[in-house]
Amino acid sequence: MSKTFTRAEVAQHNTEDSVWCIIDHRVYDLTDFIDAHPGGSVVLNQVAGTDATVDFYNLHRQEVIEKYKDLCIGTVAGETPEIVTPEPGSLSQVPYAEPLWLRPQFKSPYFNDSHRRLQKALREFTDRYITPEAQEKEKDGTYISQELIDRMADAGILAMRLGPGKHLHGRKLLGGVIDGKEFDYLHDMVLSQELVRSNARGFQDGNMAGMCISLTAVQQWLRNEPLRQKITDEVLSGKKKMCLAVTEAFAGSDVAGLRTTAKKTPDGKHFIVNGTKKWITNGMFCDYFVTGCRTEKGFSVLLIPRDEGVETKQIKTSYSTAAATAFVQFENVKVPVENLLGEEDKGFIVIMSNFNHERFMMCCSVVRMCMTVVEECMKWCNQRIVFGKKLIEQPVMRQKLARMISLCESNQAWLESIAYQMCNMTYAQQSANLGGPIGLLKSHATRSAQEIADLATNIFGGRGLTQSGMGKVIEMFHRTYKFDAILGGTEEILADLGVRQAMKKFPKAML
Ligand code: HEM
Known part of the structure; x- marks a missing residue:
């Protein structure tokens, strides 16, 4: 890499036997790469011997040049590379890319x-x-x-x-x-x-999203202390995996409609569980299922270890199967009564007490993801040349960016203010005062995500529909933002919760 070449030297490597080019003052020998190039050999032959910096950055993400750095054979004599390569851990220098x-x-x-x-x-x-x-x-x-x-x-x-x-x-x-x-x-x-x-x-x-929303319930509600400690240690050390299994094909958020049953054995020592669960995140690889069941007089939550009566099948959803989303069947699964979370028939509170934190985490993620989308759009608009100009020079693009930035900044500010309130409240105070605001924020953040995904896809054009290359983050976001809008409570339910909670505190007097 310490070798230097003059531009005249590089210019001579424009034959079939030797294809060189310059990208950001560095010299690349593409001769052996040309047939493997995903964009084809013709385009590389067209730029052989020349400075291809503008063409390269018009078509590739920065990470491509990192990945193929072995093709670099030196720099242009007397010139210094200008493009910044982010180090692991560094902050982005793109405006509005960071909170x-x-x-x-x-x-x-x-x-x-x-x-x-x-x-x-x-x-x-x-x-x-x-x-x-x-x-x-x-x-x-x-x-x-x-x-x-x-x-x-x-x-x-x-x-x-x-x-x-x-x-x-x-x-x-x-x-x-x-x-x-x-x-x-x-x-x-x-x-x-x-x-x-x-x-x-x-x-x-x-x-481990499954763990985040289920181990919390075990910690709070499993009464057998040694068992609780054992399970917590196993899961937090990564040796065992846990998920939450509530939703069914028969009923989603409507817990009263669930059909999975847990019947006590005559000796009162076990429950026998039968039924199915659907859309169970991490279910494919989990060892423990924190499961909502119908019991004799109501709804109860059980910690069910995987055994031969538990069967999991993969569900394909619009995001990657890396989420390990499962359809789960429990067939005559024998569960000791000490695995009951909270009290029998009073499981509703066990499930509800978990929701604020789950929704808060989802707000954090979706708001931050929106910011990354803004970053991608800012980079693209600054890099992409169309009709002889950078995209950013088109007022219509700046209008879109302005809207996206405003949504991100306002949601992040709201989120930080809620996080601050959480720091200054007990868990009970959070439940009383913040369920509504967190619901409203989640609902607003995912409505914003929808608009941001739409605007970003228009900015990226065809690349926003392509799973590799420049627009891959935008394509992924546009395909998957709905997960945040549905999981942990849908937009409508949460918006409604926000208003209903507010009305509970409405003074009795006619104001
Ligand atoms: C070090 C030099 C180069 C490397 C390592 C490289 C690598 C790649 C890779 C990995 C892709 C797949 C898409 C992606 O992941 O972004 C790609 C696509 C492409 N490349 Fe290159 N490339 C190089 C230089 C060039 C140059 C100089 C040009 C044009 C003059 C070019 C034109 C293209 C085109 C047209 C595509 C398809 C882009 C699309 O479908 O959006 N490449 N290249």
Whole structure:
């Protein structure tokens, strides 16, 4: 790479036997690559011997040049490469690509040094370990590797994903960048927002989303202490996997309509479970199912270990099968009564108590993903040349970007304000005061996501419909934003919840 060549020298390599070109002041020998080039050999022959920087960046993502850096044989004499290659862990320099609190010129009342340390460590962890695997698994549809799970368990990431609490006390997170006791809901927000940057919506859920919404219920409601500790240890160490199994083909959010039954054995020591569950995220690889069942006088929640009576079949949805979404069948599964969460026939509270945190995490992710889409659009508009001009020079494009930026900035500001309230409330106060606002935020954030996906696809044109290359993030987002609009409560239900909760507090007087 230390070799230098004059532009005249490069110009001579424009024959079938030797195809060189210049990209960003670096010299590339494409002779042996030409037949493997996904864009074909003709285009490379056309630029042989010339400076192809503008053409290259008009058609490729920055990561392509990184991946194929071995083709680089030197630089142009007297010239220095200009294009910035982001290092793992670095912040984006694209305007509006990062939340305001991470932009050096701005201040925030919410975040202290421990949030910044955690953000930095998580960004590096995600860039180095999660994103490469996420991209691969999203494409081939296989499940998360045990190696990555172990790495996340060691770093305390699995434990952090349950939110603040005693389970973090005494833990040194990410090698000690913060102490578990310091971890609050703003750290929690940072965690969700950094993990989502791997830009792979199916894998994002495949990456232990089931655990985040089920182990919390076990911790809060499983009364047998040694059993609770054993299971928590198994799951947080990554040795066992857990998911939440409530929805059925017969009933989604309508818990009263569920048909999975749990009948007590005559000796009162076991439940026998029969029934099916649908759309169970991570169900394919889980060892434990936190399952909603009909019991004699109501609805109950049971922790069901996988055994021969439990059968899982993969469901193909519009995102990658890396999410391990399953159809689950329980046939005469014998479950000890100590696996009951909360009280028999009073399972509704067990399921409901989990929702705020789940929805909060979803808000964090979808708002951050929207910001990444803005970043992609800003980069593309600055890079893409059409009708002899950069796209950004077209006022119609700037209008679209303005709308997208405004939606992202306002949603992020709302989210930070809610996270701050959560830091200053008990769990019970959160349930009383924040269920409505979180519901409204989730509903608004996913409506915004719809508009952002639509605008971004128009900006990218055909590339926004293509699963590889420049528009791949946009294509993925446009195909998958609905998961956030449906999972954890649909937009309509949550918007309605927000207004109903507000009306409960309406003063009795006629105002
Ligand atoms: C180091 C040099 C190059 C490498 C490693 C490279 C690699 C690639 C790769 C991996 C793709 C697949 C799409 C993607 O992932 O972005 C691609 C597509 C393409 N490349 Fe290249 N390329 C190089 C140079 C060039 C140059 C100089 C041109 C044009 C003059 C060119 C024209 C194209 C075209 C037209 C496509 C198809 C793009 C699309 O469908 O949107 N490539 N290239």
